[in-house]
Amino acid sequence: MDWLAFNLSIKLSLVTVLILLPVGILIGRLLANRRFPGRFLLQSLITLPLVLPPTVLGYYLLVSFNPDHGLGKWLADSFDLRLIFSFEGLVLASVIFNLPFAIQPMQRAFSAIPVEIREAAQCCGLNHWRVLWKIELPLAWPGILMGLIMTFAHTLGEFGIVLMVGGNIPGETQTLAIAIYEKMQLFDRPAASVMALTLLIFSMLTLSLSFWLSARSEKRYV
Amino acid sequence: MSKTGISVSLSQQQPIPLQVKLTCKPGELLALTGPSGSGKTTVLRAIAGLYRAKNGQIECNGEIWQDGKRFLPAHRRHVGLVFQQYALFPHLTVFDNIRLALPKQSKVEQSREVMTLLAQVHLAGLEKRYPKQLSGGQKQRVAVARALARKPAVLLLDEPFSAVDQVTRRKLYRELLLLRQSLAIPIILVTHDLEESALLADKIALLHRGEVLQTGAPETLLKRPQTVTIARLMDQQNVFEGCVIEQAPNQTTLNWHGIVLYAQAQPDWPVGGKVYWMIPASGILLHRRDRPSRGEKENPLSGRIVEYFEINGQAHICVTVDQTPLCKLSINVPLHVAQRNRLRPGEAIGFSVLAQHIHLMPGKG
Numbered sequence: 001m002d003w004l005a006f007n008l009s010i011k012l013s014l015v016t017v018l019i020l021l022p023v024g025i026l027i028g029r030l031l032a033n034r035r036f037p038g039r040f041l042l043q044s045l046i047t048l049p050l051v052l053p054p055t056v057l058g059y060y061l062l063v064s065f066n067p068d069h070g071l072g073k074w075l076a077d078s079f080d081l082r083l084i085f086s087f088e089g090l091v092l093a094s095v096i097f098n099l100p101f102a103i104q105p106m107q108r109a110f111s112a113i114p115v116e117i118r119e120a121a122q123c124c125g126l127n128h129w130r131v132l133w134k135i136e137l138p139l140a141w142p143g144i145l146m147g148l149i150m151t152f153a154h155t156l157g158e159f160g161i162v163l164m165v166g167g168n169i170p171g172e173t174q175t176l177a178i179a180i181y182e183k184m185q186l187f188d189r190p191a192a193s194v195m196a197l198t199l200l201i202f203s204m205l206t207l208s209l210s211f212w213l214s215a216r217s218e219k220r221y222v
Numbered sequence: 223m224s225k226t227g228i229s230v231s232l233s234q235q236q237p238i239p240l241q242v243k244l245t246c247k248p249g250e251l252l253a254l255t256g257p258s259g260s261g262k263t264t265v266l267r268a269i270a271g272l273y274r275a276k277n278g279q280i281e282c283n284g285e286i287w288q289d290g291k292r293f294l295p296a297h298r299r300h301v302g303l304v305f306q307q308y309a310l311f312p313h314l315t316v317f318d319n320i321r322l323a324l325p326k327q328s329k330v331e332q333s334r335e336v337m338t339l340l341a342q343v344h345l346a347g348l349e350k351r352y353p354k355q356l357s358g359g360q361k362q363r364v365a366v367a368r369a370l371a372r373k374p375a376v377l378l379l380d381e382p383f384s385a386v387d388q389v390t391r392r393k394l395y396r397e398l399l400l401l402r403q404s405l406a407i408p409i410i411l412v413t414h415d416l417e418e419s420a421l422l423a424d425k426i427a428l429l430h431r432g433e434v435l436q437t438g439a440p441e442t443l444l445k446r447p448q449t450v451t452i453a454r455l456m457d458q459q460n461v462f463e464g465c466v467i468e469q470a471p472n473q474t475t476l477n478w479h480g481i482v483l484y485a486q487a488q489p490d491w492p493v494g495g496k497v498y499w500m501i502p503a504s505g506i507l508l509h510r511r512d513r514p515s516r517g518e519k520e521n522p523l524s525g526r527i528v529e530y531f532e533i534n535g536q537a538h539i540c541v542t543v544d545q546t547p548l549c550k551l552s553i554n555v556p557l558h559v560a561q562r563n564r565l566r567p568g569e570a571i572g573f574s575v576l577a578q579h580i581h582l583m584p585g586k587g
Contacts, residue, residue, distance in 0.1 A: 116306075119309070122296035123303040124372060
């Protein structure tokens with residue numbers, strides 16, 4: 001078992017989840033409650049990673065963050081930030097790639113809250129933020145949690161985009177999925193099999209948890 | 223702050239046409255009524271601060287809630303709003319639903335206040351329940367308690383009785399009538415139920431396509447509608463065209479398809495002018511078959527029953543008038559009267575159109 005790769009996978013998943021928690025809540029709530037110009041464009045952009053091959057997204061990220069020109073050069077010159085073949089780059093790619101997995105369940109959860117409930121809260125004297133804190137978040141939490149679990153599980157198993165943007169640097173960008181691939185290349189089947197089983201069990205547990213939460217939330221207040 | 227009540231003036235063309243002027247004094251119950259889609263709920267939402275009409279002036283107890291420059295959001299207006307489906311917070315207990323609307327104070331005070339409100343709406347002992355564990359009537363009471371917890375300057379009720387059965391509705395009517403005696407605030411009730419409006423309200427504002435057509439006491443709207451549209455919206459069946467043929471100091475005489483009808487004096491209508499006239503179903507007196515009765519000489523007519531049905535202890539009869547068979551009159555009589563007179567479809571009857579109940583309205587053009 002490659003614990004370095006395992007720890008890196010967990011670290012990447014947790015950081016992605018932590019970033020997507022506020023991002024998902026804000027964008028999911030915005031898409032659920034507001035009608036604004038460009039809403040469909042924003043929804044399409046968020047959903048894009050679901051239909052695009054990870055290699056396409058990886059390719060554009062590689063091109064965009066190449067430190068020799070454009071945005072990549074500006075980031076390198078201004079902030080000494082190199083996103084190619086680095087953990088920071090992996091995080092960015094992972095956040096982008098997981099946007100639909102995090103936002104869609106959250107958006108659905110906010111959409112399921114009847115408008116009258118929000119309006120009743122306003123009529124009770126609650127301002128915008130208190131409505132979010134006291135009413136919307138408690139009602140939407142199963143959806144929020146589901147989004148985070150999906151993100152966590154998906155990041156744990158992501159392969160293509162990680163390889164494209166991060167390469168295969170042990171301790172820096174080599175995640176468990178890439179370590180399995182490398183072990184197979186080296187004909188180390190026992191090591192690959194242990195890691196594959198670990199990923200399988202982990203993913204199965206997180207998905208079961210997410211479906212259980214979903215079923216629970218459906219009958220919670222009805 | 224002086225308690226002057228609420229005055230509302232809204233006007234816009236798009237997206238929902240609105241032309242509304244309303245006032246409601248402390249302790250008064252105003253029913254905002256009209257057919258579905260007439261804009262009743264939009265007006266209520268505008269008063270609550272949940273909808274911003276393009277041109278609006280809303281003032282409550284001297285405080286401006288909306289004018290050309292200002293728009294106070296819902297959370298800063300002291301309104302208590304009871305929603306049609308109650309909109310209780312499903313994740314909070316009854317206690318917390320009410321507590322959330324209370325002004326900031328110590329937990330002990332809040333707890334005492336919640337208990338007082340629960341007792342006021344006859345729900346003491348149910349504070350630990352969740353909304354899903356309550357019946358429709360109990361939910362409505364919690365919604366009222368929550369609305370009152372805000373210490374509102376105005377109480378708004380959006381079709382609050384539409385989601386409960388008839389027995390519960392009757393109970394809740396009684397409770398509202400008792401509750402309003404202890405509330406010195408304006409109460410605005412939205413309902414499409416005319417009977418409910420007439421039963422509960424001091425004043426009715428009739429809304430049609432976003433416009434308030436007439437405001438007044440229920441009796442006035444039912445018996446003295448200003449136009450034929452209002453009469454029809456108030457569900458008046460007996461509305462006909464006629465012509466004023468004579469004006470005397472104590473009576474107005476009408477020609478209705480060759481029949482002369484005497485009405486109480488309504489001197490505003492010129493002789494020769496086309497008018498609409500109406501008479502409430504309760505303003506027609508049935509002649510007894512066994513012996514003559516008082517009032518038989520007042521606009522006596524005869525006809526034949528073409529429709530008869532019984533509902534709510536009343537017999538509803540539709541009669542073709544012998545003198546003008548194309549015209550049908552609706553008459554309501556108590557069930558025992560209908561049974562004593564053996565009223566059935568096809569039977570010939572005599573009746574009087576009581577002069578004091580004939581009301582004239584502007585005619586076509």
